[in-house]
Amino acid sequence: MSKKKKYPKGVRPRRKAIEIGFPFDGEWCRETIKLPPTPANIKYAERRRGEILMRIGRGVFDYAKEFPDSVRAITLGQTCPTTIADLLNAYIKRTRNALAYSTWVDYKNSINNHLIPAFGDYRVGDLKVSHLRDWIMASVASNKRINNVLTPLRTVMVEALLDELIEFNPFDKLPGLSRMRGTTKTAYEVDPLSPDEVAKVLAVMGPQIQNLFQFAFWSGLRTGELIALQWRDIDWDRGMVRVRKSSTRKKIKAPKTNAGLRDVKLLTPAREALTAQKAHTFLQGECVFMNPRTGEPWLHDGQIRKTAWQPAVRKARIRYRNPYQTRHTYASTLLSAGEDPMWVAQQMGHRDWGVIRSVYGRWIPEARPDAGNKAEALFVVPKDKKEGTEQ
Structure with missing residues (x-):
């Protein structure tokens, strides 16, 4: 007895044609592709069904355009989202598991609080371009x-254009x-x-x-990295802190970039802070810093x-800056x-030193009263000046 031939899911031969089936709008839809059911055409039908499912998932499937002669298309009418809100809602729904959680939340907030309104x-x-331009020019936010x-x-x-x-x-x-708009400055200021x-x-x-905070001042870790830091991440022998995780929106995850995965040298003040912290959390064996x-x-x-x-900060009576200024x-x-x-x-987890050059490329007088001395030491007094001869 010969085995029953298997076909791809949702694809089956129909006499001299091929039928594909797919879920749409709460129903199981069947449509006929007028091609003989050869192996090559069966493969084509499988690919076409996959493309249909992808467009349905993205919320941009146009039934009447895909199957203009279908009775079902006439019944369902034009089902493609017609507004920007439809596209944005479909996008945020289908990217829930595709994006990093914090990124997805940021996009969702942007969609609900700015883009849809x-x-x-x-x-x-x-x-139109004018709609975008007017909104941009009215905004007080940074570029x-x-x-x-x-x-x-x-x-x-971009997806709408491709579709x-x-x-x-x-x-x-x-x-x-x-x-x-010209170059606009962000409200945030680097103020160490x-x-x-x-x-x-x-x-x-x-x-x-x-x-x-002593550790923060002398390690440069981000606040999320400090929260996620565990004792197993401290390499005492090498004098290094292995930064592999960060806390974002109460979730522990890997840093956004490969550069964020790094080994930070334990400078003496940072090492002293960890040694002092041992008495409080080391025996618990997990988080280094905990809420006392x-x-x-x-x-x-x-x-x-x-x-x-x-x-x-209030008790110390110093000018207020946010705690990220420790970094x-x-x-x-x-x-x-x-x-x-x-x-x-x-050490800070940047891909290159471009950020260092643009953000931190200035001396701080309070920290280096002798700044410039190295350059001055390179100055060679002209021979005539040494002899006291005027030019």
Whole structure:
């Protein structure tokens, strides 16, 4: 007895044609492809079905366009999303597991709070360059922030062009933000603490909080990396901290870039902070830094800022900056001491030293009162000057 021939899922021969089936709008739909059921045509039907499923998943399937002679197409009518809101909602739904959770949340917030209110009611083909330009020019956000917010919209418009839902993508004709708005400064400022300020704020902190921030000032770790740091990540013999994880939105995950995976040298003040912290959390064997009020791991950076950093800054009576400035203080301290910028970039988890050059490329007088002395030492007094001869 011969075995029954198997066909790809949703594909089967129908006399001198091929039938494909797929779920759509809560129903199982069947359509006929008028090709003889040869092995090559069966493969073609499988690929076409896959493309249909992909467009359905992306929310851009046009039944009438795909099967113009189908009775079902007449019944369902034009099912392709017709508004920007439809495309954005379909996009955020299908990317839930494809994007990093923190990225997905950022995109979702951009879609719900900015993009749909501004552009959601426009039909896909009606979005114009002027709509985008007017919104951009009215925004008070930085160019970087605007680009981040527009990312989901830019993505769905590229997809709409590829799916032939629109004849052109308005983003293709949109001038660069710097050209439209000029160079805009972000509200965030790199504002490191001076050595005197570091000493003052550490002096008013309790033991565990002091250990946390002394380590932060002398390791340059991001707040999320400090929260995720475990004792197993400390290589005492090599004098290194293995940064492999970060806490973002209460989730522990790997850093966004390969450069973020790094070994940071344990400078003496950082090592001393870890040694002091051993008495508090080492025997528990997991998180290095924990909330001394609860005895539990820190939940997020906001908890550290509100319960540990802000009270200490007020008590120390120094000018307020956010706790991320500990990282900027680390970078500025190393650079002002003359450390190699390439090495500093590696320690901080940057791909190259471009960020170091653009953000930290200045000396801090409080840290280096002798800045410039090395350059002065290279100055050679002209021979005539030594002899006291005037020119």
